[in-house]
Amino acid sequence: MSSTQVSFSDLVDGKPQKIALGDKDVCVARIGDDVFAVADMCTHSEASLSEGDISNYKIECWLHGAEFDLRTGAATTPPAVEALETFEVQRDGDTVTISSK
Numbered sequence: 001m002s003s004t005q006v007s008f009s010d011l012v013d014g015k016p017q018k019i020a021l022g023d024k025d026v027c028v029a030r031i032g033d034d035v036f037a038v039a040d041m042c043t044h045s046e047a048s049l050s051e052g053d054i055s056n057y058k059i060e061c062w063l064h065g066a067e068f069d070l071r072t073g074a075a076t077t078p079p080a081v082e083a084l085e086t087f088e089v090q091r092d093g094d095t096v097t098i099s100s101k
Contacts, residue, residue, distance in 0.1 A: 003099035008091060011035060016059060018050035021098060026087055028098060029054055029070050036070040037087035037098045044080035 002022040011017060011030035018040050019026050025040035027049040038059070040049050047063035054060075058067045058076060066080030073084035088099040 001100050003097050006096050006098070008035065008094045008096050011096070014054050016050040016052060016054060018048060019098065021087065021100060024100070025050075026098060027059065028096075029059060031057060031070070035089050035091060035096050037089050038068065038070060038073050039085040042066060042068075042080060043075065043082035043084060049084075 004019060004021050006019060013030050016027050016029045019028055026037050027040040029036045042049055042061040044066045045063050047061050049059050049061055052060045052062045057070050059070055060067045064079050066075060067077040068084050069076055073086040075081050075083055088101055090097045
């Protein structure tokens with residue numbers, strides 16, 4: 001199991017950020033006091049979700065408009081039908097640890 005750490009204070013509320021977790025790119029999103037981590041690559045097309053927009057716990061792929069639930073990774077709108085991989089997030093003060101499950 002691999003893990004990496006980021007500072008909570010470096011995460012901008014409502015703005016996704018791409019980080020590396022081993023050989024995987026992960027999209028990290030802060031919504032208020034909550035932090036979520038999902039695979040950065042859209043399951044419909046090769047597009048980085050960290051370049052997308054967040055609204056109501058969903059992230060929208062900028063390329064074709066597919067949406068995913070940040071809490072579960074589920075694809076919620078077409079053209080995506082396959083869920084995103086999710087990652088474990090633990091917060092201890094300003095330190096956020098993201099780990100593969």
